[in-house]
Amino acid sequence: MDKGKGVMPSNGRRWAVDFSDNSTSPSSRDVPDPPGFSRASIDQDDSTLSRQKKDAESNWKAQKAWEVAQAPFKNLLMMGFMMWMAGSTVHLFSIGITFSALWQPISALQSVGKIFEPYKDSRVELLGPKLLFIALNLGGLALGVWKLNALGLLPTHTSDWVSSLPPAQEVEYSGGGLNLS
Amino acid sequence: MVMEDHSLLLVQQGEIVWSREDGLASVVDVTTSELPVQKEGVSVAKVEQNLFEWLKGHMLKLKGTLMIASPDDLAAIQALRLRSSEKSKMTRDHNGFRKLLIVLTRAGKVFALHTGDGRVVWSMLLPSLRKSEACENPVGLHIYQWQVPHHHALDENPSVLVVGRCGPSLSAPSVLSFIDAYTGMELKSLSPAHTAAQVIPLPHTDSTEQRLHLIIDDNQHAYLYPRTPEAIDILKHEFSNVYWYSVDADNGVIRGHALKSNCVQEAVDEYCFDFRDLWSVVFPSESEKIIATMTRKANEVVHTQAKVMTDYDVMYKYISKNLLFVANAAPKAAGEIGTVIPEEAWLVIYILDTVTGRILHRMTHHGCQGPVHAVFSENWVVYHYFNLRAHRYEMSVVEIYDQSRADNKDVWRFVLGKHNLTSPISSYSRPEVIAKSQSYFFTHSVKAIEATSTAKGITSKQLLIGTIGDQVLALDKRFLDPRRTVNPSQAEKEDGIIPLTDSLPIIPQSYITHALKVEGLRGIVTVPAKLESTSLVFVYGVDLFFTQIAPSRTYDSLTEDFSYALLLLTIVALVAAIFVTWVLSERKDLQDKWR
Numbered sequence: 001m002d003k004g005k006g007v008m009p010s011n012g013r014r015w016a017v018d019f020s021d022n023s024t025s026p027s028s029r030d031v032p033d034p035p036g037f038s039r040a041s042i043d044q045d046d047s048t049l050s051r052q053k054k055d056a057e058s059n060w061k062a063q064k065a066w067e068v069a070q071a072p073f074k075n076l077l078m079m080g081f082m083m084w085m086a087g088s089t090v091h092l093f094s095i096g097i098t099f100s101a102l103w104q105p106i107s108a109l110q111s112v113g114k115i116f117e118p119y120k121d122s123r124v125e126l127l128g129p130k131l132l133f134i135a136l137n138l139g140g141l142a143l144g145v146w147k148l149n150a151l152g153l154l155p156t157h158t159s160d161w162v163s164s165l166p167p168a169q170e171v172e173y174s175g176g177g178l179n180l181s
Numbered sequence: 182m183v184m185e186d187h188s189l190l191l192v193q194q195g196e197i198v199w200s201r202e203d204g205l206a207s208v209v210d211v212t213t214s215e216l217p218v219q220k221e222g223v224s225v226a227k228v229e230q231n232l233f234e235w236l237k238g239h240m241l242k243l244k245g246t247l248m249i250a251s252p253d254d255l256a257a258i259q260a261l262r263l264r265s266s267e268k269s270k271m272t273r274d275h276n277g278f279r280k281l282l283i284v285l286t287r288a289g290k291v292f293a294l295h296t297g298d299g300r301v302v303w304s305m306l307l308p309s310l311r312k313s314e315a316c317e318n319p320v321g322l323h324i325y326q327w328q329v330p331h332h333h334a335l336d337e338n339p340s341v342l343v344v345g346r347c348g349p350s351l352s353a354p355s356v357l358s359f360i361d362a363y364t365g366m367e368l369k370s371l372s373p374a375h376t377a378a379q380v381i382p383l384p385h386t387d388s389t390e391q392r393l394h395l396i397i398d399d400n401q402h403a404y405l406y407p408r409t410p411e412a413i414d415i416l417k418h419e420f421s422n423v424y425w426y427s428v429d430a431d432n433g434v435i436r437g438h439a440l441k442s443n444c445v446q447e448a449v450d451e452y453c454f455d456f457r458d459l460w461s462v463v464f465p466s467e468s469e470k471i472i473a474t475m476t477r478k479a480n481e482v483v484h485t486q487a488k489v490m491t492d493y494d495v496m497y498k499y500i501s502k503n504l505l506f507v508a509n510a511a512p513k514a515a516g517e518i519g520t521v522i523p524e525e526a527w528l529v530i531y532i533l534d535t536v537t538g539r540i541l542h543r544m545t546h547h548g549c550q551g552p553v554h555a556v557f558s559e560n561w562v563v564y565h566y567f568n569l570r571a572h573r574y575e576m577s578v579v580e581i582y583d584q585s586r587a588d589n590k591d592v593w594r595f596v597l598g599k600h601n602l603t604s605p606i607s608s609y610s611r612p613e614v615i616a617k618s619q620s621y622f623f624t625h626s627v628k629a630i631e632a633t634s635t636a637k638g639i640t641s642k643q644l645l646i647g648t649i650g651d652q653v654l655a656l657d658k659r660f661l662d663p664r665r666t667v668n669p670s671q672a673e674k675e676d677g678i679i680p681l682t683d684s685l686p687i688i689p690q691s692y693i694t695h696a697l698k699v700e701g702l703r704g705i706v707t708v709p710a711k712l713e714s715t716s717l718v719f720v721y722g723v724d725l726f727f728t729q730i731a732p733s734r735t736y737d738s739l740t741e742d743f744s745y746a747l748l749l750l751t752i753v754a755l756v757a758a759i760f761v762t763w764v765l766s767e768r769k770d771l772q773d774k775w776r
Contacts, residue, residue, distance in 0.1 A: 157493040161595035162602070167486040167500045169605045174424035174437075174503040174535040175381030176397070177474060179351060180322045180344075 061119040062129075068115060069129035072108065072136035079104070079140060083147045090151055098151065101144035105137040186306045187288040202301060207287040208721040210324045211706045214281040214293075214339050214362035219272035268297035276738075277636070277711025278729060282719055283341055283362060285324040291343060291360060296717060296727055303365030307343060309358045315372065316347040319356060325382055327359055330390045338363040342394065342406075344380050351399050352376055357406070375404055379427070382479065385419060387411050395454075397425060402444050403454045413451060425456060426505065426535040430471045433464040435507065437538050460538030462531075469509035469529055473553040475562065476535075477502050482709070483559050484638040486602065488582070490664070491672040497586040497602075498560035499614050504541070504581075506562045507531045508553040515551065523548035523569040530564065532581065532616070536608035542579060542616040549575070556644065558632040563644060563661055565627045574627070576685060577620040578661040585612035617663035622684035625649060631705040632658075633716040633732050640714055643732040645705050651698040653705065653720055655691045655730060693718065699726045713737055 079101045086094035108115075112133060116126055148154055155161060182190045187204035190197055238261050245258050263269065273279060281302060282294040289310030293302040310319040327342040339362040347353045355377035359369040375398040383393040393412055395403045403425070405412055416423070426437045438456035445455065464471065479502065487495050507530065514526035528549040532542040548570035555564035561580040568575045586602060594600050606612075629647040633640075633655075642658040665681040666673070701723035708717040710729065714737045720726040 156592060158592055158595060159487070159489040159493045159495045161592065162487040162495050163485050163489060165486055165602050167483045167498075168603055170501060170503065171605050171607045172422045172424055172503060172536045172609075173384055173419075174426060175383070175395075175479075176379055176425040176427055176535070177476065177505075178428045178430060179378045179399075180346075180380070 062125070065116060065119040065126060065129040066132075068119070069132040069136070072105070072133065072140060075104065076136060076140050076143065080143060083143070086147075088150055090153070094151060098144060098147045101147060102141065105140040105144070108137050109134060185288065185311065186290040186304075187286065202292070202304065204286040204288045204290045205284070205292060205725060206701070206723045208284045208704075208725070209287050209321055210285045211704075211719060211721065212283050212324045212326055212341055213708050214283055214326070214341065215329075216271060216273045216279055216281060217338075217363060219270075263298065266297075269295060269300070270297070271295070271302070275711070276715070277709075278715070278717070280708065280717070281362060282727070283324060283360075284721070285321045285343055287321070289319055289321045289345065291321075291324070291341075291365070293362070293365060294725070294727075296719075299725070299727060305360060305365045305367065307345075307358050307360075307367065307370075309356045309367075309370040309372065310343070310345050316354075316356065318348050318353075319345055320349070321345040322377070323380060325380065325394065326392065327394075328389065328391045337389070340368055344377055344396070346377055351378055355396065355398075357396075373404065375402065379425075381425060383416075383419075383423065384479070385415050387415060395423070395425075401438070401456050403440070403456065404450075405452045405454065408452050416454075424459070424503070424536050428471065428474055428505075428507075433466045433469060433471055433509075434461055435464075435471075435505070435533065435538075436461040437535055462533060462538055462540070464509055466512070468511060470512045470515045471507060472510045472515055472551045473506075473508040473555055473564075475506045475555040475557045475564075477504065477557050477559075478634065481558065481634060482636065482638040491670070491676050495587075497583045499541075499581040499583040499612070500560050501534065501606075501608065503535045503608055504557070505533045505535050506555055506557050506564070507533060508551065508555065508564060508566070510551045510553075518550055518552075518567050519569075521550065521569075526550045526569055528553070528566055530562075530577075530579070532562065532579065534608050537611070539608075539611065541581060541614050544579070544618060546575075546577075546620075554627050554630045556630045556632050558634075558642065559638075561658075561661075563630065563632075565623065565630060565646075568622075571622065573622045573684075574625065575620050576623045576661065577618060578663055579616055579618040580663050581614050581616050583612050584615045585610075619661070619663040619665060619681075621661070621682075624684065624687060625654070628702050629705045631707050631718075633718070633730065634707045634709045635713055635716050636709045636711055637713050640716075640731075640733050643730070645693070645707065645718060647699075647702045647705050647720065651700055651702045651722070652692050652694045653699065653702075653718070653726070654687060655693050655732070656685065656687075657732070660685050693728055693730055694720070694726060697726065698724070700724045 079097075082097050083094075083101060086097045088094075112130060115133070116130060119126065145154075149156065182192060184190060187207065188200060188202045190200045192198070241254055241258050241261065244254055267274075268279065270279060278296065280296045282296060284292050284294065286292065288306070290304060290306045292304045294300070295302050307321070310316070310321050312319060321343055323344050325342045325344070326339070328337065328340045330337045330339060341360050341362055343358040343360060345356040345358070347356060353376060355373060355375065357371040357373065358367055360367050375396070377396050378399045379397045381395045381397065383395060386392050387407065387409065388411060391407050393415060394406045396406060397403050405416055420440055423440050424437060425439075426435060428435050436458060437460040439459050441455045441457040443455070444450060444453035446453070483498075483500050486498055486500055488498055489495055509529045509531070511521070511525060511527050514521045514528075526548055528546040528551065530544050530546075531540055533540055546566070546568075548568060550567045550569055553564050553566045555562055560582070561578055563576060563578050565574060565576045567573075625646070626649040627646055628649060631645045633643045633645065644656045644658060644661070646654045646656055648654055659677060659679055662678060664673070664678055666678075667681045669678050669680055699720045699722050702720060703722045704720070706719045706721070708719065710717050712735075714731045714733060714735045715729050716732065718728050718730055
């Protein structure tokens with residue numbers, strides 16, 4: 001008969017009262033509202049509060065996204081300093097630093113989507129931070145490549161390509177010499 | 182008793198007590214041959230055959246380790262070890278160290294020496310080079326590789342060609358003999374009617390892997406061998422590219438010729454060809470007399486045509502096999518050292534191109550005299566002579582670079598492959614060349630000079646100098662580098678350029694003959710092994726000496742005491758450690774999840 005009335009032998013539960021009420025009209029309730037409580041105002045507060053909360057959330061997300069996008073910059077500076085310390089000779093340390101400087105931007109670029117996943121929101125514009133992130137990582141990659149060039153490992157000179165050329169064949173053949181004695 | 186083949190025998194009461202092959206003291210020419218390929222299953226059969234001997238051998242070795250062997254037993258053990266060691270096997274080995282050295286001696290006897298222990302594998306007194314009515318004073322002149330089967334005719338044995346003549350003069354009839362390199366049997370013997378003034382091995386082989394040879398007689402006719410129609414076809418194909426030059430030391434003229442056509446004679450011989458004169462270089466006989474000539478070895482392999490200088494600068498070597506180095510001395514100074522005053526002595530060296538007769542480089546050394554010993558390799562010549570003014574011997578190096586390729590400096594042309602540096606070159610294009618040279622003092626007098634040769638030409642070269650003390654010194658080519666300066670810059674030092682000093686250092690540890698002497702040293706021969714870092718050296722004179730040298734130390738093989746056991750142990754331990762730690766970490770993860 002009434003919703004919420006718990007005395008129904010078919011349930012097996014005599015004293016359980018269901019307080020959750022999804023309807024908004026006051027007439028369908030058998031438990032009267034407390035005095036001074038009006039239903040309409042609650043609905044209004046709910047939506048503004050949630051809207052406010054959503055606004056705050058999206059602002060926070062945008063801010064965090066921009067922070068994450070700017071994180072590679074610090075990494076760049078640190079990498080630059082470490083490469084300067086590694087020197088211009090080809091040693092284990094300098095090769096290791098250079099390759100880690102090349103590998104980090106590449107792996108970061110591959111996981112762009114994953115990094116920005118927690119900040120995904122319909123109201124937050126993620127393209128800007130993503131582009132900044134990509135640009136800074138490409139800058140890190142360029143720094144690594146420049147260091148590779150400074151170590152002399154890039155084939156930018158003629159001598160790198162020409163050493164593998166076999167000698168040219170000669171068309172004519174000449175023999176002879178002093179007479180056999 | 183001295184026998185016809187120059188071997189010595191001691192005969193006592195009708196029995197030969199000992200015999201000694203002393204013909205080996207007069208080696209005239211040397212060539213090499215590969216040993217047969219190791220076939221599967223042969224060694225097993227040999228072991229089963231000699232089971233009894235194998236048992237006896239083991240008993241002897243046991244006695245030796247237990248120190249109860251008698252001196253005869255010890256000698257037998259030693260002989261057993263020598264016979265069964267790796268280096269004296271009769272098959273090819275992986276590194277190319279086991280080869281046959283086929284030597285021709287003045288007695289007309291051909292020996293095959295095994296490079297592993299120097300024993301005589303076979304010897305053959307050529308019947309065609311023995312004194313007979315047809316041939317009064319036969320003398321063997323040269324030995325060439327005739328057939329080296331590696332692609333088409335793998336079942337056949339390689340063979341060598343021996344060229345001799347029947348008398349001392351140039352107009353004596355010639356004798357050709359073909360010998361099987363594995364067995365020493367004479368396959369064929371020819372006594373052509375023509376003489377043999379020169380022999381030119383051509384770079385072409387026919388379908389049975391026989392190398393074409395042109396034998397030129399003293400009337401400037403060339404005879405083609407092997408006498409097969411296929412050889413004529415191959416020669417006709419390359420007709421316009423075959424040239425011949427002759428050096429006439431008595432008249433001071435060098436002439437160049439090209440193949441013209443078949444001989445114009447009464448009897449038509451299609452294997453006979455005529456030459457036409459192309460060029461001649463006449464040296465003024467009142468001021469220059471030819472005392473030495475040298476060319477590059479025909480089978481030399483050069484690895485790369487570019488030489489990288491400091492600061493990534495590239496110079497291109499002028500690598501042409503058709504170059505001739507000629508050393509002329511003043512006519513008065515052509516005799517012994519010291520018979521002439523420095524003002525009347527000079528030495529002029531030329532580097533000629535033998536296809537066009539072009540003089541690429543000429544240099545005069547005033548106050549210098551012969552005898553000149555030279556070696557020509559890749560794009561450089563090193564020659565040794567006597568300086569009368571300084572009363573010392575000198576060694577000079579001349580390096581030739583091709584200037585016409587020097588404008589290939591754009592990197593993108595190389596990346597895209599748009600350069601023409603590997604296209605075939607011709608001597609007629611007359612590229613501009615530049616020569617760099619330098620001279621140094623050298624204390625020893627020299628009997629022979631040779632350069633090391635390797636299979637691919639990558640290893641740096643050493644000069645093997647046979648000194649008057651009958652020893653062989655290995656001098657690194659970096660000491661004879663024209664780029665040496667007194668104060669090298671930092672970049673040059675990194676390049677490995679040694680600061681310039683006025684004389685070449687003679688480091689006592691670099692004698693490859695160690696404490697031995699090769700008595701009566703006459704010649705040095707280097708043979709490339711299959712291993713790139715090693716070159717085989719054979720020195721002959723009255724004594725014979727053979728060794729393997731590694732000019733840049735053996736960079737391409739592990740050291741002999743490399744512990745494979747330790748390597749395997751490390752790998753096994755690491756794999757076990759990986760497994761154990763993986764299991765532990767899995768277990769820890771599971772425990773964390775259940776917490």
